[in-house]
Amino acid sequence: MSHDAILEVRGLHKSFGKKPVLTGIDLAVEPGETVALLGPSGSGKTTLLRCLNFLECADAGTLRIENQSVDLRQAHKKEILALRRRTAMVFQNYDLFLNKTVLQNVTEGLIVARKAPKEEAIVTAKQVLEQVGLADRLDARPHELSGGQQQRVGIARALAINPAVLLFDEPTSALDPEKVQEILDLIRAVADTGMTLIIVTHEMAFAYEVAHRVVFMEGGEIVEQGTPQQVFGAPKQERTAQFLARFTEGKTPEYFI
Amino acid sequence: MLMRLDWDTVVYFFPKLLVKLPVTISIVLVATVFGLLLGFVLALAQLERVFVLRQVSKIAVSFLRGTPIIVQMFLIFFGLPLLLKAIGLDIDDLDKIWFIYLTYSINAAAFFSEILRSSIGAVPRAQWDAAEGSGLTRAQTYRRIVLPQSVAVALPATGMTITSLLQDTSLAFMLGIVDVVGQVKALGSITGRLLEGYIVAAFFFVLLSVLLERIFHKAEKKVTFRKKAT
Numbered sequence: 001m002s003h004d005a006i007l008e009v010r011g012l013h014k015s016f017g018k019k020p021v022l023t024g025i026d027l028a029v030e031p032g033e034t035v036a037l038l039g040p041s042g043s044g045k046t047t048l049l050r051c052l053n054f055l056e057c058a059d060a061g062t063l064r065i066e067n068q069s070v071d072l073r074q075a076h077k078k079e080i081l082a083l084r085r086r087t088a089m090v091f092q093n094y095d096l097f098l099n100k101t102v103l104q105n106v107t108e109g110l111i112v113a114r115k116a117p118k119e120e121a122i123v124t125a126k127q128v129l130e131q132v133g134l135a136d137r138l139d140a141r142p143h144e145l146s147g148g149q150q151q152r153v154g155i156a157r158a159l160a161i162n163p164a165v166l167l168f169d170e171p172t173s174a175l176d177p178e179k180v181q182e183i184l185d186l187i188r189a190v191a192d193t194g195m196t197l198i199i200v201t202h203e204m205a206f207a208y209e210v211a212h213r214v215v216f217m218e219g220g221e222i223v224e225q226g227t228p229q230q231v232f233g234a235p236k237q238e239r240t241a242q243f244l245a246r247f248t249e250g251k252t253p254e255y256f257i
Numbered sequence: 258m259l260m261r262l263d264w265d266t267v268v269y270f271f272p273k274l275l276v277k278l279p280v281t282i283s284i285v286l287v288a289t290v291f292g293l294l295l296g297f298v299l300a301l302a303q304l305e306r307v308f309v310l311r312q313v314s315k316i317a318v319s320f321l322r323g324t325p326i327i328v329q330m331f332l333i334f335f336g337l338p339l340l341l342k343a344i345g346l347d348i349d350d351l352d353k354i355w356f357i358y359l360t361y362s363i364n365a366a367a368f369f370s371e372i373l374r375s376s377i378g379a380v381p382r383a384q385w386d387a388a389e390g391s392g393l394t395r396a397q398t399y400r401r402i403v404l405p406q407s408v409a410v411a412l413p414a415t416g417m418t419i420t421s422l423l424q425d426t427s428l429a430f431m432l433g434i435v436d437v438v439g440q441v442k443a444l445g446s447i448t449g450r451l452l453e454g455y456i457v458a459a460f461f462f463v464l465l466s467v468l469l470e471r472i473f474h475k476a477e478k479k480v481t482f483r484k485k486a487t
Contacts, residue, residue, distance in 0.1 A: 055386050085392040095387040099405045112401060113392030157391065 012061030088158035148179035292365025299370035321367030416473030
């Protein structure tokens with residue numbers, strides 16, 4: 001057990017009805033670390049991420065974020081809310097508030113959930129929107145924006161609350177190939193600021209280049225984890241090698257020195 | 258004996274019915290306001306799966322939607338005083354209009370609750386996730402994200418419900434309420450002329466319906482924040 005981890009999960013279990021989705025997940029994330037969750041569809045990556053944000057309620061396990069920990073089996077509403085406010089989520093389909101402008105989307109969590117003074121929230125929001133390159137679309141509505149722009153707002157909305165851990169749920173899966181790179185570059189820039197990131201992704205090259213650690217999941221458990229060089233270059237498990245084969249084979253050898 | 262339609266009587270009736278318009282409108286207004294409030298509570302009880310209240314809400318809604326308003330009116334008019342007497346409350350001196358207000362409010366509540374339930378359900382699950390993931394409480398999520406979005410969905414059906422509520426007020430005369438229709442009956446028994454009264458009444462009902470339609474059409478345009486599906 002590491003005590004300097006900013007987020008730590010122990011023995012997390014989750015079933016949907018009778019179907020077990022996560023069977024005993026242990027994961028610790030260091031401050032400033034970027035962790036990529038990889039694995040086939042249905043392996044439980046997204047569910048794990050959603051459990052960390054309490055969008056799904058886990059059946060068992062413990063979760064600690066910074067200095068607050070909770071037994072997931074009997075978490076109280078207040079604890080859930082407090083823990084939830086230490087994280088922020090970026091969604092696959094952006095999921096911006098449809099009835100709010102770009103600026104309001106970003107200030108909402110600050111003003112309403114965190115009771116920040118309105119002027120202060122607006123300053124912060126403008127700052128992060130500038131950071132994601134949307135300073136000129138403050139009054140636009142989500143439906144007036146392209147997918148890439150919407151995801152920029154999604155990232156700004158998450159950045160604004162300065163979370164202990166930033167969670168990304170397949171942030172580029174709904175984008176066209178051109179926009180994918182744009183958003184990935186943005187996420188890389190965020191990672192470079194020293195923020196702690198957990199990213200569920202199918203972008204192998206991105207995981208390889210940006211993540212400090214790669215976690216490979218299948219069948220509701222963590223099969224293997226390590227640095228990208230270890231996991232991509234010399235996977236210990238058969239299944240990992242199999243899953244990554246298509247990616248690793250196509251790569252130029254210089255990746256694997 | 259066939260009577261000729263007498264236009265002078267129509268003109269004569271017009272102001273006499275006009276002064277009763279406020280009674281008709283007051284029933285619609287009271288039922289709309291309290292119907293929406295109670296309807297929201299009924300809808301919430303079901304949406305949030307509140308213990309016991311959820312079943313009570315379901316049963317109440319299907320009873321209110323499954324019986325004619327006139328039956329509900331007489332059940333309340335004759336039944337409520339008995340019920341209250343049993344606990345020592347005497348409401349014999351209460352004006353009849355209050356029974357009408359009550360009947361129409363709970364009747365409207367049943368319809369509004371169904372509208373609200375379905376329009377809240379129409380807001381994508383992802384909007385809840387995004388709001389709660391941003392740290393909003395459930396109440397804040399309702400107030401700031403979900404309800405504003407469901408208003409756009411709920412408006413057309415709400416407008417229709419209020420319009421049929423308006424038409425339903427024409428049954429209130431059966432308790433002896435002198436609204437527009439009650440006045441037609443009263444004038445009819447004095448002058449022997451009913452058709453003229455109903456012509457004027459029809460005019461007022463059409464006028465109010467068209468007005469309601471206009472208001473809701475304008476409101477719909479205002480609250481639509483999404484691109485219209487074409």
